[in-house]
Amino acid sequence: MQIETNATILDRFGWTFRVRPLSEDASRILLLIHGWTGDESSMWTFTRNIPSSYAIISPRAPYSAPADKGGYSWRKIKPGTWGSPTLEELRLAATALVSLVDNWQDSVKMTSTTFDIVGFSQGAALATTIAALHPSRVDKVAVLSGFIPPGVDSLLRPGLLDDARFFWAHGKEDELVPIERGMESIKLLEDAGAKVHLCLADIGHKVSKDCRRALDAFLSEK
Numbered sequence: 295m296q297i298e299t300n301a302t303i304l305d306r307f308g309w310t311f312r313v314r315p316l317s318e319d320a321s322r323i324l325l326l327i328h329g330w331t332g333d334e335s336s337m338w339t340f341t342r343n344i345p346s347s348y349a350i351i352s353p354r355a356p357y358s359a360p361a362d363k364g365g366y367s368w369r370k371i372k373p374g375t376w377g378s379p380t381l382e383e384l385r386l387a388a389t390a391l392v393s394l395v396d397n398w399q400d401s402v403k404m405t406s407t408t409f410d411i412v413g414f415s416q417g418a419a420l421a422t423t424i425a426a427l428h429p430s431r432v433d434k435v436a437v438l439s440g441f442i443p444p445g446v447d448s449l450l451r452p453g454l455l456d457d458a459r460f461f462w463a464h465g466k467e468d469e470l471v472p473i474e475r476g477m478e479s480i481k482l483l484e485d486a487g488a489k490v491h492l493c494l495a496d497i498g499h500k501v502s503k504d505c506r507r508a509l510d511a512f513l514s515e516k
Contacts, residue, residue, distance in 0.1 A: 301338060307397045310334055311353035316402055317346040323406050324513070325395055326352035329415030329439075331365030340412055343510040348410075351398055353391065355417075368420050379419060381426075381445025388424045392431060410434040410513065415471065415499065419443045422479070426486075429454050436461040436509055438501050441471050442479040456487035461512040463505035465497040 303312050312334040324344065326337035334354040341350055355366035369383040395409050410433055413421030418440020425432045426449040435458060442450075460483055464476040473494075480490050491512060495502035501509070 301341075303334060306401070307394055309353050309356075309394055311351055311394070311398075312338060313352070313398075314341065314348075314350040316349050319347050320349045320404070321406065322348050323395060323399060323404065323409035324348040324350045325391065325409055325411045326350065327368075327391070327411060327413035327417030327420050328352070328355065328366075329413075329417045330367050331359045331363045332414070332417070333365055336365075337412065337414065337417070340506070340509065345514055348513070349399070349402065349404060351395065353394060356387070356390075368416055379416060379443050381423060381443055381449070384420050384423045384443055385427065387420055388427050391420075391424060392428055407431070408433045410436075412436040412438065412509070412513075413440060414438040414501070415440060422446060422483070425455065425458060425460075425488075426450055429458065432458055434459045434461070434513065434515075436463070436512060437479075438463045438505075438509075439465060439468060439471055439476075439499050440479070441475050442482055447482050450482050450486035452486060454486045455483060458488045459512075459515075460488050460490040461493070461509055462490055463493045463495070463501050463509065465495055465499060465502070467497060468499045470499040 328336040334352050337352050355368045357367040359365045359367045368387045369379050411421040418437040422442050425435050426446045493505040493508045
């Protein structure tokens, strides 16, 4: 994986996270949320073409994944339940990440009231959870090979996400998060008022080159 050499890893506010140095025109915040067994560097591959107007923060999840897997998790590991983290299992991480964004932007003297998110797999499920719990705080949310966790659907009332824009990338051959689950999740978001741009590809549990380019365009939109 190619990592930008000018990125910095910090240990602050009880987190370990990677950040990109602020540019002079930085006015927006982008939160990157890795998947199961990932870490603070896993999502950095998506930053290559992100506009300089973004301040980027990529935290490490707080729970260690099983030793034979390595990496980290956004919830405590329960054997046999990887595919279905629930709202209650992710609520703590969702609220803690909002606080991390606030603490970090205060420390660098930014004043943005909203932030954008890119999440992959379990991290994408967490991204939808943040949007449902804190709809006034998010603008753009990119869900990569993700799903809406059980319990989050009960929060998605009509009009909740009227101001939110979503990008959804999914592989038609995804063996971990079936495409059918992705389509059901998109319907829930749209019923809650979200505008969703869908990018499909004939691949498995990853993001295609075409969808990466579409993601770059989505993040570049005003």
